[in-house]
Amino acid sequence: MTSDAFDLDDLPPAEPYDEARDKAQRERLLTTWQSPKGWRYLSDVNNSEVGLWYLLTSFAFFCFAGVLALLIRTQLAVPGNDFLSQDLYNQVFTLHGTAMMFLFAVPIFEAVAILVLPEILGARDLPFPRLSAFGYWCFLIGGVFVCGSIFFGAAPDGGWFMYAPLSSNPEYSGVGADIWLLGLSFIEVSSIAAAVELIVGVLKSRPPGMRLNQMPLYCWYVLVVAGMILFAFPPLIAGDLLLELERAFGWAFFDPDRGGDPLLWQHLFWIFGHPEVYIVFLPSIALIATILPTFASRPMIGHSWIVLSAVGVAFLSFGLWVHHMFTVGLPEISLSFFSAASEAVAVPTGIQIFCFVATMLVAKVRPSLPMLFAGGALAIFVFGGLTGVMVALVPFDWQAHDSYFVVAHLHYTLIGGMLFPLFAGVYYWYPFVTQRQTNQKAGKWSFWLMFGGFNLAFLPMHWTGVMGMPRRVWTYDVTDGWAVLNMVSTVGSFIFAAGFVVLAVNVLWPRGKHAPVKRNVWNAGTMEWSAEVPDKPWGVRSIPLIKSRYPLWDQPGLLDQIDRGEWFLPDAKEGKRELIVTDILDARPLFVQRVPGPSWLMLFAALFLGTSFIVATYHWWTVALISGAAFVAVTLYWLWTGTAHIPEKTEKYVGRGLTLPTYEAGAGSVGWWAVFITMTGDMTAFVGLVFSYFFFWTVLPDFMSTTEAMPFGWLLLGFAGVLGQWGLTVAARGQLAGRAPGAAIGALIAAPVAGVLGMAAFAWAAMQAGLDPTRHSFDATIWALLLWLSVHVALGLLMQLYTAARIWAGICTPDFPADLRNLTLYTHFLAVTVIMTFAMLAVFPLWLGAL
Ligand code: HEM
Numbered sequence: 001m002t003s004d005a006f007d008l009d010d011l012p013p014a015e016p017y018d019e020a021r022d023k024a025q026r027e028r029l030l031t032t033w034q035s036p037k038g039w040r041y042l043s044d045v046n047n048s049e050v051g052l053w054y055l056l057t058s059f060a061f062f063c064f065a066g067v068l069a070l071l072i073r074t075q076l077a078v079p080g081n082d083f084l085s086q087d088l089y090n091q092v093f094t095l096h097g098t099a100m101m102f103l104f105a106v107p108i109f110e111a112v113a114i115l116v117l118p119e120i121l122g123a124r125d126l127p128f129p130r131l132s133a134f135g136y137w138c139f140l141i142g143g144v145f146v147c148g149s150i151f152f153g154a155a156p157d158g159g160w161f162m163y164a165p166l167s168s169n170p171e172y173s174g175v176g177a178d179i180w181l182l183g184l185s186f187i188e189v190s191s192i193a194a195a196v197e198l199i200v201g202v203l204k205s206r207p208p209g210m211r212l213n214q215m216p217l218y219c220w221y222v223l224v225v226a227g228m229i230l231f232a233f234p235p236l237i238a239g240d241l242l243l244e245l246e247r248a249f250g251w252a253f254f255d256p257d258r259g260g261d262p263l264l265w266q267h268l269f270w271i272f273g274h275p276e277v278y279i280v281f282l283p284s285i286a287l288i289a290t291i292l293p294t295f296a297s298r299p300m301i302g303h304s305w306i307v308l309s310a311v312g313v314a315f316l317s318f319g320l321w322v323h324h325m326f327t328v329g330l331p332e333i334s335l336s337f338f339s340a341a342s343e344a345v346a347v348p349t350g351i352q353i354f355c356f357v358a359t360m361l362v363a364k365v366r367p368s369l370p371m372l373f374a375g376g377a378l379a380i381f382v383f384g385g386l387t388g389v390m391v392a393l394v395p396f397d398w399q400a401h402d403s404y405f406v407v408a409h410l411h412y413t414l415i416g417g418m419l420f421p422l423f424a425g426v427y428y429w430y431p432f433v434t435q436r437q438t439n440q441k442a443g444k445w446s447f448w449l450m451f452g453g454f455n456l457a458f459l460p461m462h463w464t465g466v467m468g469m470p471r472r473v474w475t476y477d478v479t480d481g482w483a484v485l486n487m488v489s490t491v492g493s494f495i496f497a498a499g500f501v502v503l504a505v506n507v508l509w510p511r512g513k514h515a516p517v518k519r520n521v522w523n524a525g526t527m528e529w530s531a532e533v534p535d536k537p538w539g540v541r542s543i544p545l546i547k548s549r550y551p552l553w554d555q556p557g558l559l560d561q562i563d564r565g566e567w568f569l570p571d572a573k574e575g576k577r578e579l580i581v582t583d584i585l586d587a588r589p590l591f592v593q594r595v596p597g598p599s600w601l602m603l604f605a606a607l608f609l610g611t612s613f614i615v616a617t618y619h620w621w622t623v624a625l626i627s628g629a630a631f632v633a634v635t636l637y638w639l640w641t642g643t644a645h646i647p648e649k650t651e652k653y654v655g656r657g658l659t660l661p662t663y664e665a666g667a668g669s670v671g672w673w674a675v676f677i678t679m680t681g682d683m684t685a686f687v688g689l690v691f692s693y694f695f696f697w698t699v700l701p702d703f704m705s706t707t708e709a710m711p712f713g714w715l716l717l718g719f720a721g722v723l724g725q726w727g728l729t730v731a732a733r734g735q736l737a738g739r740a741p742g743a744a745i746g747a748l749i750a751a752p753v754a755g756v757l758g759m760a761a762f763a764w765a766a767m768q769a770g771l772d773p774t775r776h777s778f779d780a781t782i783w784a785l786l787l788w789l790s791v792h793v794a795l796g797l798l799m800q801l802y803t804a805a806r807i808w809a810g811i812c813t814p815d816f817p818a819d820l821r822n823l824t825l826y827t828h829f830l831a832v833t834v835i836m837t838f839a840m841l842a843v844f845p846l847w848l849g850a851l
């Protein structure tokens with residue numbers, strides 16, 4: 001039976017249990033999924049391993065940033081202190097904020113998700129294990145680079161939001177700003193890679209039967225947060241690009257003398273920065289939403305309300321960024337609007353909290369370490385939320401802006417909203433990861449030390465702030481009257497740090513010395529606790545049919561059935577790592593996806609890409625180019641050898657009467673979705689550039705008229721050329737489907753020729769008009785748009801030649817056209833990009849002229 005004719009409610013019974021078969025299947029699964037041994041372990045791609053590396057690395061950066069925090073507090077302990085120099089102090093607080101936000105808060109979400117999401121979904125792995133590994137290596141390399149800079153006195157020192165013009169003028173800010181811009185862009189790319197992986201994972205790797213409305217809350221939050229990363233990071237990448245172009249080549253974006261505007265940076269930064277706050281804290285709410293039902297021994301009250309509120313917060317959070325700019329002198333109307341919108345976020349956030357509290361009230365909650373942390377989190381976070389409501393009011397914010405009141409507020413939300421829930425999660429899942437139990441008594445100590453220390457450190461900052469202590473000052477005078485409160489803060493922060501040390505020792509204590517646990521120690525309802533003790537590398541012995549949000553509670557006998565291999569894919573006969581891909585809404589099984597195993601390619605790809613970003617910081621352009629080319633070569637080899645293989649048979653029996661295809665191309669496949677989602681993020685970055693264009697247009701009355709118009713004919717030719725690159729690709733798809741691979745190859749070779757000629761025509765038009773990016777913001781914006789387009793034309797060229805070669809080699813065929821389908825999707829986005837570019841370069845100015 002294939003999946004169309006398949007009724008999930010009426011499955012044939014499992015075959016009778018046979019011990020010898022079970023043993024053979026287990027052996028085959030083991031050899032297929034086993035991690036490589038010795039130093040080859042680092043070539044592994046299994047989500048359990050990569051997730052763990054991610055987790056440990058993020059915590060390492062947390063420790064680093066925490067030590068910086070202690071340096072800050074030591075410096076501020078007494079007035080007139082000279083423990084840190086002023087210059088070093090600037091680097092220390094900038095790097096503290098930067099590392100906490102970019103190297104800890106976001107990556108830790110991805111780390112936890114990579115580690116537990118597949119298991120909660122009852123999947124063997126995520127659909128692109130190698131992508132996760134690549135993302136991890138990029139994160140490690142970029143993070144070490146950014147953090148390492150402080151040992152050379154070269155760390156960024158412009159604050160974690162790097163405001164122009166301080167950051168745009170190399171005279172005020174040294175190489176640190178470049179390290180910040182390039183290093184973080186590189187890390188953002190890896191964050192986006194992980195987000196793509198997680199979105200596709202939630203949408204397509206759910207077990208059969210787990211319809212969207214049956215998905216555990218944790219998965220909903222992962223979907224929402226990964227989606228937010230996809231829309232929030234790209235505007236910042238666009239901003240980074242503009243700022244680096246100004247720093248390295250003198251392009252005029254932020255310099256008011258040349259028609260630039262520093263506020264553009266603030267907009268692009270906070271369009272990212274505000275959602276970032278929710279990107280950081282929603283995953284932690286997700287942890288509470290996962291932990292709470294377990295200890296309440298009942299389903300969460302208001303499941304759908306929580307999901308809707310999470311989605312609501314995500315949407316709202318993109319409309320709030322201006323509340324970080326209340327004091328820059330914006331029109332009153334926009335102040336009122338953004339103030340009201342900021343208050344509105346309290347509503348969906350409140351709904352989520354109310355559902356949690358309601359669940360706790362109706363159930364008898366079992367006291368436990370994770371719940372202790374969850375309770376502490378709610379207490380701190382609600383307090384931080386209240387001061388948030390205060391600073392969202394414009395008159396109050398005018399007083400409190402850039403004072404220690406804000407430092408207090410942001411740490412109450414971040415530490416209450418993300419750190420404490422995260423620690424709850426650490427204690428909750430420690431037995432899942434290690435199959436041992438932490439020392440509960442030490443756990444309580446760590447809680448009370450951190451809870452007490454935290455409040456002692458940050459509560460006084462509300463007063464120092466109101467008394468006028470500005471943030472980011474390296475020292476103060478005894479006559480300011482802040483000395484006692486600052487000393488209290490410092491003592492508190494060291495107590496907090498002591499609590500964290502207790503936690504770290506507890507968790508890192510040799511595993512063997514902790515007490516072993518039985519399966520599903522907390523008696524939880526979600527699938528990750530179905531893991532056998534001792535743990536196996538295959539994720540789940542057989543992939544079950546899921547009919548409940550809490551299957552381990554509601555589906556009697558499920559564990560035994562899974563263990564005996566009575567469900568889907570109980571075997572790995574061909575020695576291939578296989579997943580079941582299901583459809584987005586109803587999780588009906590669609591096909592069997594084969595995922596590649598361990599490889600060094602991702603490490604090399606990350607090293608080359610990292611090198612080219614790092615050397616670009618020092619303007620060694622040649623090395624950057626060579627290394628970039630090496631990255632492209634490795635990636636192409638990785639794609640060629642690792643993706644879209646033609647399977648040895650087109651169908652496969654997966655058990656319980658179900659036979660599934662082993663290949664899929666187009667909109668059902670995971671590869672297509674990955675391209676679609678990645679390109680959505682890419683378009684968002686482009687929209688950031690479009691935003692810049694219209695931003696200048698609204699703030700500069702003569703934005704369009706400072707230069708000669710570009711010749712329309714050349715622009716039209718450019719437009720036609722790049723559009724031709726798209727059209728020829730679509731034609732190639734038609735040719736291949738019509739079983740004319742030769743013609744398809746021809747079209748795929750002609751396509752980039754059209755695109756490159758088109759780009760040349762565009763550039764010629766800009767040169768004809770004498771556009772010089774260092775002269776004025778208009779010229780710089782046009783060149784930035786063209787630069788963006790040309791990079792995409794070039795990427796298209798690479799992929800077109802790659803796909804032509806695949807057709808020629810017989811890997812991409814009329815019946816197995818995945819590569820070409822994905823490429824066509826890419827060029828659809830290219831077409832939208834060139835249409836919008838043409839509209840801004842040619843149509844919009846014409847239309848304005850006609851007005
Ligand atoms: C371990 C406890 C922590 C302590 C004692 C601490 C201390 C501080 C202090 C004193 C400042 C103000 C520095 C200044 O304005 O001169 C600061 C800034 C900041 N902290 Fe923390 N912090 C801690 C944890 C965190 C965490 C967990 C996060 C985020 C997840 C975080 C994010 C930030 C950010 C974004 C800034 C602003 C940096 C800037 O002004 O550019 N901190 N921290």
Ligand SMILES: [Cu+2]
Pocket residue numbers: 273274277320321323324
């Ligand atoms: Cu905000």
